[in-house]
Amino acid sequence: MQRAKDNQFLNLNTKTMKLYLLTQKVNNDYDTFDSCIVAAETEQDAKTIHPDGDEMNTPNNWQQELFYSNWVTDVKDIQVKEIGTATADTKRGLILASFNAG
Numbered sequence: 001m002q003r004a005k006d007n008q009f010l011n012l013n014t015k016t017m018k019l020y021l022l023t024q025k026v027n028n029d030y031d032t033f034d035s036c037i038v039a040a041e042t043e044q045d046a047k048t049i050h051p052d053g054d055e056m057n058t059p060n061n062w063q064q065e066l067f068y069s070n071w072v073t074d075v076k077d078i079q080v081k082e083i084g085t086a087t088a089d090t091k092r093g094l095i096l097a098s099f100n101a102g
Contacts, residue, residue, distance in 0.1 A: 017086035019095065020046040023079045024072045030102025032070045037095040039086045047078050051097035070099075 017039040028034065033051035040046035048057040051071055072078055 015041050016088065017041060017090050017092060018046075018082055019084040019086050021081045021083050022046060022049075022051070023081075024077050025079075026077045027069055027072055028100075030100055032100055034098050034100060036097040037083070039090045039092055039095055041092070043080045043082065045092070046080055047075050049092075049094055051094065051099070053094045 018041070020038050020040060020043065021035060022038060023035040024033075036049075036051035038046050038049040040049060048055060050056045056075070
């Protein structure tokens with residue numbers, strides 16, 4: 001641990017989050033998400049963050065998405081592009097989402 005100038009402690013062992021743009025082109029109806037920006041450690045981790053902020057890290061989460069899909073129903077349909085590095089205090093998760101309301 002190292003003391004920061006503003007009297008906060010910095011944990012030098014924490015991983016820096018990257019920013020990813022997630023897009024999809026298979027579900028483009030109204031009331032759907034077409035893209036989002038997330039903070040995650042890896043590209044694979046980014047794909048588990050739903051644009052509504054939920055976690056999509058279990059098969060059961062993907063099954064529920066089949067009933068009312070406002071995103072993709074298969075992780076293979078998500079395109080990922082690394083767009084930057086998050087600030088040190090950014091937590092893993094959703095930053096911004098694009099929702100096409102009908």
